[in-house]
Amino acid sequence: MTRRHRQRRGAATISTAAGALACLLLAGLPRHWLEAAMWRHMLLQLPLLVAAGCLLGIALGTGPSRHGLRRAAIVDQHGITGLSAALFITAYWMIPRALEQSINLPLSEVAKFASLPLAGLLLAASHRRASPVIQLFFLGNFCWMTAIAGMQYQNLPQRLCNAYLLDDQLATGAGLVAASIAVAAAWCALHAKALLSNPDAPTPHATTGT
């Protein structure tokens, strides 16, 4: 690897890490404002926290500690451990009771600010180890879960959180359904080229096992 190449990669690592920090600050500094409405809480703050972890994962994957990260593959073959953990974490924060606890209990707030970046980090690290089929399995689970939660938020006549108004809950439900469709569409757009050109060839992401 040339020196110039290495320098360029170093700059990319630093800007990605800065992006992670920016997401974390955007989710944390105005947290009272974000958490005052259910839609801002679920559709802005939670994705920002996941994005922070995701960008950190990408930065670590290209940064000096990438070899250590690769060693984690021994407990995360095909990315199934990391993707499962990310799925559990996102599922937990879709429970309205858990969401509301995070605005009342400091311990729960700390857990939210720790677990969702972790989910993003695992997503970034594990999806590289997962073949498109495995990615699709977890994507399907996530989108199905998000859409069902979104529909429930809209169909139930009662408020699920005491801190949020019913109109807010309806808007959040619609937003969750839209988000589940958007995430699925984004994945398809990213993989369409690779899948359409040669469905049998491994994608550049799918370096499993080793």
Add this chain to the structure above:
Amino acid sequence: MAMKTSTSSNNSERAPLWPTLAALAAVCVLGVTALHQGTMGFAVVGTEDGRRLDIRRAPRLLPSAAIHQPQATTLARTLRDDDRVAIVSFVYTSCNAICTVLGTEFQQLQQEVLKRGLQRQVRLLSISFDPRDDSRALAAYAQRQHADAQVWQLASVDRADQRQALLDAFGIVVVPAPLGEFVHNAAFHVVGPDGKLVRVVDYDNPAQALDDALALSRSAGSRP
């Protein structure tokens, strides 16, 4: 021998699967435990259902907040001095939405209590969480609702910290809504003379609230 060599060389190329499976099992156990905790044993998803289940499982001792009825007293004292079980609801007197419903339910409960002659076992208590509700506002509200002072009393909380402590203890969350209204998790709260909140019943089920209050009254009366 040749077999063994080929297997070991295979292993060095492909990492064994068992560490991944063990880690996956640990993730699943942790994940299911978290979901179990978040839904109180897969019983609830919403906060209000959680509050009701929590109180049903473990009755809460209420704080001795300073209240006015309109004379100054504390919640603990008014509950103790009156040996009846209280059905408590939270209101604000300028309310046009759910409080009117709760008020009507309380009116029906009052009629039921009087009709069945239960006024020695059960009473009704409306507590206002609105700082604008002074004694005069409460008196006007009581008159509007035809509250019989023997059965149905009202209380206001003057001090903001006492009010918040009381709301926190009950688990009432008041959210300001458009047009000067408040949205809050309205319900019937069954409270014993010992100052313990034992049951929360939905406001569309006043008969259940009365049954629970009578059951508590009987169990308290049978105690030595």
